Amino acid sequence: EFRFGPCRVEGVALPGLWEAFRTVKDAVQVQDNNTSIRLLRCEVLQNVSDSESCHLVHDLLKFYLNTVFKHYYPKIAESNTQPSFSTLANNFVFIVSKLQSSQAGEMPPDKDRARRRFLLFKRAFKQLEIQAALTKAFGEVDILLTWMGKFYQL
Amino acid sequence: HMAEDSPGLLQHVKFQSSNFENILTWDSKPESIPGTVYSVDYKTYGKPEWLAKAGCQRITRKSCNLTVETGNFTEFYYARVTAISSEGWSATKMTERFHPQQHTTIKPPDVTCVPKVRSIQMIVHPTLTPMYNADGHQLTLEEVFQDLFYHLELHVNHTYQMHLEGKQREYEFSDLTPDTEFLGSIVISVPTRLKESAPYVCRVKTLPDRTWT
Amino acid sequence: DGGEALPAPQNLSVHSANMKHLLMWSPVVLPRETVYYSVEYQGEYESLYTSHIWIPSKWCSPIEDAECDVSDDITATVPYNLRVRAILGSQTSAWSILEQPFNRNSTILTPPGMEVSRNGFHLVIELEDLGPQFEFLVVYWRRELDTKEHAKVLRRGGIPVHLETMEPGAPYCVKAQAQVKAIGRNSAFSQAECVEVQGEALPL
Numbered sequence: 131e132f133r134f135g136p137c138r139v140e141g142v143a144l145p146g147l148w149e150a151f152r153t154v155k156d157a158v159q160v161q162d163n164n165t166s167i168r169l170l171r172c173e174v175l176q177n178v179s180d181s182e183s184c185h186l187v188h189d190l191l192k193f194y195l196n197t198v199f200k201h202y203y204p205k206i207a208e209s210n211t212q213p214s215f216s217t218l219a220n221n222f223v224f225i226v227s228k229l230q231s232s233q234a235g236e237m238p239p240d241k242d243r244a245r246r247r248f249l250l251f252k253r254a255f256k257q258l259e260i261q262a263a264l265t266k267a268f269g270e271v272d273i274l275l276t277w278m279g280k281f282y283q284l
Numbered sequence: 285h286m287a288e289d290s291p292g293l294l295q296h297v298k299f300q301s302s303n304f305e306n307i308l309t310w311d312s313k314p315e316s317i318p319g320t321v322y323s324v325d326y327k328t329y330g331k332p333e334w335l336a337k338a339g340c341q342r343i344t345r346k347s348c349n350l351t352v353e354t355g356n357f358t359e360f361y362y363a364r365v366t367a368i369s370s371e372g373w374s375a376t377k378m379t380e381r382f383h384p385q386q387h388t389t390i391k392p393p394d395v396t397c398v399p400k401v402r403s404i405q406m407i408v409h410p411t412l413t414p415m416y417n418a419d420g421h422q423l424t425l426e427e428v429f430q431d432l433f434y435h436l437e438l439h440v441n442h443t444y445q446m447h448l449e450g451k452q453r454e455y456e457f458s459d460l461t462p463d464t465e466f467l468g469s470i471v472i473s474v475p476t477r478l479k480e481s482a483p484y485v486c487r488v489k490t491l492p493d494r495t496w497t
Numbered sequence: 498d499g500g501e502a503l504p505a506p507q508n509l510s511v512h513s514a515n516m517k518h519l520l521m522w523s524p525v526v527l528p529r530e531t532v533y534y535s536v537e538y539q540g541e542y543e544s545l546y547t548s549h550i551w552i553p554s555k556w557c558s559p560i561e562d563a564e565c566d567v568s569d570d571i572t573a574t575v576p577y578n579l580r581v582r583a584i585l586g587s588q589t590s591a592w593s594i595l596e597q598p599f600n601r602n603s604t605i606l607t608p609p610g611m612e613v614s615r616n617g618f619h620l621v622i623e624l625e626d627l628g629p630q631f632e633f634l635v636v637y638w639r640r641e642l643d644t645k646e647h648a649k650v651l652r653r654g655g656i657p658v659h660l661e662t663m664e665p666g667a668p669y670c671v672k673a674q675a676q677v678k679a680i681g682r683n684s685a686f687s688q689a690e691c692v693e694v695q696g697e698a699l700p701l
Binding site: 131146223 | 540570680
């Protein structure tokens with residue numbers, strides 16, 4: 131299960147998400163020609179406290195669902211990797227739904243810090259041309275899963 | 285990618301990694317094109333600069349050890365090779381994004397199997413990686429993968445198995461029959477990464493019971 | 498072929514046990530014809546964000562039977578829409594959609610089948626192999642006055658595994674429960690099974 135500070139999410143198998151992303155990874159990352167820019171930089175994900183982590187993962191996953199996955203989908207359809215994409219997207223939907231229900235007792239300072247980290251990511255995303263940004267963000271799901279893995283316990 | 289003059293000059297540029305020994309390898313078609321030299325660059329994903337790998341400039345072999353240069357297991361890297369043939373043809377190819385923690389394969393553990401009269405002790409030795417933390421401490425696999433654990437099986441005359449598993453290094457299968465052969469199999473497992481090493485296998489015989497002789 | 502529309506499959510339902518999800522429907526029967534079917538699915542993501550998108554089922558696009566194992570399609574613990582249509586040559590029927598979306602956390606988890614035996618003084622158990630998503634909690638005890646339960650987690654079934662070394666004089670009992678982390682649920686415990694070892698205690 132995931133334990134993002136106070137938020138616990140049972141019913142997701144992280145290995146399954148890795149397996150799903152591995153199927154699409156190479157096809158996506160090879161389209162990202164700009165190897166000098168990284169959206170999920172260290173300033174976004176490093177030294178995130180437990181209490182911040184729930185807010186940050188919620189914001190990031192919502193962004194991926196509402197923006198990245200939604201607008202990147204046509205390329206997925208072309209590359210015939212819909213089942214793997216569907217696995218990732220539906221597990222993100224599940225995680226977000228569980229996070230929302232357990233975000234009681236929010237601590238403003240943590241929420242603000244998490245918000246600032248998320249805005250760093252979003253600003254970097256907005257600075258790129260939209261297709262390049264979508265491709266880069268989708269290609270960085272392994273960076274996101276690596277970070278989420280720190281809060282995962284078997 | 286630089287303009288490609290001769291596609292056969294350079295192929296399959298990729299990392300081969302096991303226990304964080306990260307070796308860049310490539311091919312050419314045909315197998316060898318006399319006089320061709322290769323130069324290697326590498327970069328951290330998100331950083332602007334490509335860095336030349338000293339020791340792998342204008343080399344003729346088709347591999348280059350980038351273990352040190354890709355030694356931060358939390359980072360993501362790229363490498364690229366430029367090939368130049370004696371007739372002036374050139375080609376440059378880049379690897380896929382390489383993340384040591386995700387891509388490295390795990391070798392079998394190093395284990396000592398110690399037979400006794402009615403038990404077999406198994407001591408798993410730590411697997412050192414070629415990586416160091418900020419204090420200069422050499423990291424073990426256990427320190428890199430937090431959910432790493434050992435899974436040990438003892439096969440008893442092909443009919444059943446005894447299982448032990450955990451994060452500790454010493455295990456003992458007890459209540460065994462003296463003077464009997466057993467097959468031990470020990471793997472390193474990192475479940476969240478879907479990683480499992482090939483098994484270390486030891487065939488070992490419990491000692492004869494001389495208490496009543 | 499009087500140009501009549503090919504009838505759509507009816508009575509869709511899902512039977513799910515131990516994470517094996519079977520979509521079933523009433524077959525479309527046409528004399529001297531072989532009717533095929535095509536199954537598609539849509540998770541909560543697709544229905545929320547790209548509702549026009551349906552994904553062909555891994556094993557049933559097309560299929561001849563009037564049932565489809567959608568276990569490999571249902572890979573998240575969210576509601577899934579499922580639909581099926583009939584195919585006859587170039588003709589296809591309308592889609593029939595499962596009335597209630599299916600969520601894998603509704604799967605029926607049965608106590609695992611197990612075989613308890615002894616090999617010399619060793620208590621051995623073999624559990625039913627239910628696939629990679631299953632682990633098992635095995636509880637065992639020596640049936641006497643102060644019964645102390647022991648527990649062990651086995652990561653897979655299908656192989657006989659040693660639990661304990663027994664001493665004569667009292668039976669040893671075992672029960673087991675299936676655990677599915679992917680949905681965070683467990684089955685009930687199986688009935689306890691006991692075995693006893695005869696004769697003298699193990700020489701020290």
